[in-house]
Amino acid sequence: xxxxxxxxxxHYPDQARCTTVPIVENGPLARDTHRVRIQCPEIARTLVxxxxxxxxxxxxxxxxxxxxxxxxxxxxxxxxxxxxxxxVYMVKGKFTHRLAECRPGQLLDVWGPLxxxxxxxxxxxxxxxxxGIGQTPFVTVAQEALGHRQYGTPPxxxxxxxxxxxxxGARSADMLAGVGDFEQLGVDVQLATEDGSRxxxxxxTDVLAGVLRGSHGSRRIxxxxxxxxxxxxxxxxxQHETPCEVSLESPMACGIGICFSCVVKLDDxxxxxxxxxxxxxxxxxxxxxxxx
Amino acid sequence: MSDTVTxxxxxVDLRVQLxxxxxxxxxxxxxxxxxxxxxxEHLVDLGRLxxxxxxxxxxxxxxxxxxxxxxxASAGLLNSIGLDNDGLEAFIEHHLPYLxxxxxxxxxxxAGRTVxxxxxxAARLDREAGIAGLxxxxxxxxxxxxxxxxxxxxLCGQLVRNVLSACRIPVIAKLTPNVxxxxxxxxxxxxxxxxxxxxxxxxxxxxxxxxxxxPILGNVLGGLSGPAIKPIALRCVHQVRxxxxxxxxxxxGIATIDDVMEFFVAGASAVQIGTANYYDPTVSMKLxxxxxxxxxxxxxxxxxxxxxxxxxxxxxxxxxxxxxSGT
Numbered sequence: 001x002x003x004x005x006x007x008x009x010x011h012y013p014d015q016a017r018c019t020t021v022p023i024v025e026n027g028p029l030a031r032d033t034h035r036v037r038i039q040c041p042e043i044a045r046t047l048v049x050x051x052x053x054x055x056x057x058x059x060x061x062x063x064x065x066x067x068x069x070x071x072x073x074x075x076x077x078x079x080x081x082x083x084x085x086x087x088v089y090m091v092k093g094k095f096t097h098r099l100a101e102c103r104p105g106q107l108l109d110v111w112g113p114l115x116x117x118x119x120x121x122x123x124x125x126x127x128x129x130x131x132g133i134g135q136t137p138f139v140t141v142a143q144e145a146l147g148h149r150q151y152g153t154p155p156x157x158x159x160x161x162x163x164x165x166x167x168x169g170a171r172s173a174d175m176l177a178g179v180g181d182f183e184q185l186g187v188d189v190q191l192a193t194e195d196g197s198r199x200x201x202x203x204x205t206d207v208l209a210g211v212l213r214g215s216h217g218s219r220r221i222x223x224x225x226x227x228x229x230x231x232x233x234x235x236x237x238x239q240h241e242t243p244c245e246v247s248l249e250s251p252m253a254c255g256i257g258i259c260f261s262c263v264v265k266l267d268d269x270x271x272x273x274x275x276x277x278x279x280x281x282x283x284x285x286x287x288x289x290x291x292x
Numbered sequence: 293m294s295d296t297v298t299x300x301x302x303x304v305d306l307r308v309q310l311x312x313x314x315x316x317x318x319x320x321x322x323x324x325x326x327x328x329x330x331x332x333e334h335l336v337d338l339g340r341l342x343x344x345x346x347x348x349x350x351x352x353x354x355x356x357x358x359x360x361x362x363x364x365a366s367a368g369l370l371n372s373i374g375l376d377n378d379g380l381e382a383f384i385e386h387h388l389p390y391l392x393x394x395x396x397x398x399x400x401x402x403a404g405r406t407v408x409x410x411x412x413x414a415a416r417l418d419r420e421a422g423i424a425g426l427x428x429x430x431x432x433x434x435x436x437x438x439x440x441x442x443x444x445x446x447l448c449g450q451l452v453r454n455v456l457s458a459c460r461i462p463v464i465a466k467l468t469p470n471v472x473x474x475x476x477x478x479x480x481x482x483x484x485x486x487x488x489x490x491x492x493x494x495x496x497x498x499x500x501x502x503x504x505x506x507p508i509l510g511n512v513l514g515g516l517s518g519p520a521i522k523p524i525a526l527r528c529v530h531q532v533r534x535x536x537x538x539x540x541x542x543x544x545g546i547a548t549i550d551d552v553m554e555f556f557v558a559g560a561s562a563v564q565i566g567t568a569n570y571y572d573p574t575v576s577m578k579l580x581x582x583x584x585x586x587x588x589x590x591x592x593x594x595x596x597x598x599x600x601x602x603x604x605x606x607x608x609x610x611x612x613x614x615x616x617s618g619t
Contacts, residue, residue: 007328
């Protein structure tokens with residue numbers, strides 16, 4: 001491990017690489033949701049759960065700026081070494097529409113892995129809460145917490161958790177993406193849809209409250225999704241006196257700390273607040289420190 | 293320079309001189325687009341850069357503007373960061389020791405609300421070692437009063453003169469394109485004795501979400517940067533080059549070696565890479581790799597041989613400034 005950069009969060013790995021790499025596969029996973037597989041062994045080898053990459057179409061000036069995307073998981077080569085990454089994305093803007101049309105072989109500029117990611121901590125019950133496309137950083141978390149995979153160079157400890165639950169909310173059943181991937185890992189998946197087409201009819205916070213009532217021992221909540229949903233989850237976590245970390249999706253222009261776009265209001269520990277950069281000090285923050 | 297002269301890439305002299313400021317090469321990174329440089333230490337060989345301009349500092353800490361702070365435009369980026377920084381003393385304590393230890397020129401970008409504040413900052417920085425130059429940010433469109441010195445020739449001249457008399461460090465004035473005649477501001481900076489003039493800062497713009505009937509940027513207005521503004525920046529460098537002899541540093545949408553060479557021909561002695569650092573973090577290294585061959589192709593043994601070699605049509609454009617600078 002290289003010496004830690006004092007401008008970054010304490011456990012920021014500082015192993016980012018800039019690469020121009022080919023798409024291996026790209027196709028739909030659910031409604032408006034696609035998965036792209038990218039050949040990038042250097043990034044895959046050093047990635048830890050909760051980190052993200054910046055991505056753009058190589059050689060094009062429109063769209064110009066890279067997009068920050070969570071890494072869904074790494075995939076292995078023939079000798080079981082990390083060969084690249086899968087990214088699951090929702091098709092909603094200029095970049096993701098273009099990306100959805102890309103075929104294998106198309107080159108992408110990818111830089112990463114970036115951000116602090118989730119620390120590995122052993123607890124009795126790890127509760128993952130996702131809204132919209134916010135399930136994407138949690139596959140690697142579940143892999144690690146349930147002892148299936150290790151990540152990082154050198155590989156970091158698994159920090160095994162007794163039980164892992166995913167509370168996952170979306171608008172409708174056809175927008176739920178990757179539920180089978182979580183179930184296969186042994187994650188207890190609790191779904192909510194706004195239209196009731198699958199799982200609980202209503203909000204994911206209702207599901208979370210139920211899970212917390214039936215949970216015992218040491219607990220930890222990790223949350224990713226729309227800001228209002230994360231704020232609500234932070235509120236439920238506080239009511240149940242459960243530690244909660246959120247992974248923010250602040251709009252970014254560089255992902256590497258040089259543009260100061262992606263700021264979030266954070267408690268400065270002295271009764272005030274300061275804008276802090278999500279990309280290098282996050283994207284994972286203690287929910288209690290965020291001024292929503 | 294003639295077509296018959298051949299210059300091998302290995303014999304090209306990359307050094308440039310901007311007034312009292314001597315640089316190892318003409319590729320610099322622009323203020324506000326490179327953090328405090330340390331963020332980039334694992335991606336870029338910082339010592340290879342001709343110079344580094346850390347994010348602009350102000351006398352007191354500023355939280356900056358509320359999000360959203362950036363939004364993409366076609367081939368460009370609108371930003372309204374609002375000079376988010378921890379203030380002069382925090383910069384000296386936390387960032388300058390690292391920067392001063394790098395084997396490259398550190399040019400500190402400063403912004404003041406008044407002439408006295410600029411002068412006080414320059415005098416304070418003059419007491420610190422390891423600073424090669426000061427860039428006066430008189431062109432930030434995203435803070436109240438931020439462009440006053442850049443849009444009024446009289447104020448600009450007074451500011452440059454007072455800062456020069458308050459410190460021994462070479463001084464660069466950074467100009468805004470958001471004026472009617474940029475050459476007038478450049479003449480004022482030049483006559484006041486600026487070592488160099490850098491141009492351009494961002495072009496004022498805005499973005500609207502029509503469904504919500506709201507501006508997208510938290511600060512409503514922002515500054516446009518990136519390839520979209522390169523033609524504006526080239527035009528400004530050209531016009532200013534016609535008006536003053538002070539060395540120019542070209543800024544605005546530079547991302548490729550062709551962009552760099554165009555700015556030299558138009559009149560720049562060096563360039564700063566800005567928004568391209570965001571979407572191609574190692575762009576400065578790629579440009580340094582390609583620069584010797586490009587100068588060789590132009591038959592130039594140094595950047596100075598290429599600077600301002602633009603060949604204009606016989607009939608001069610009617611709206612070029614008529615009064616050359618006294619310097």
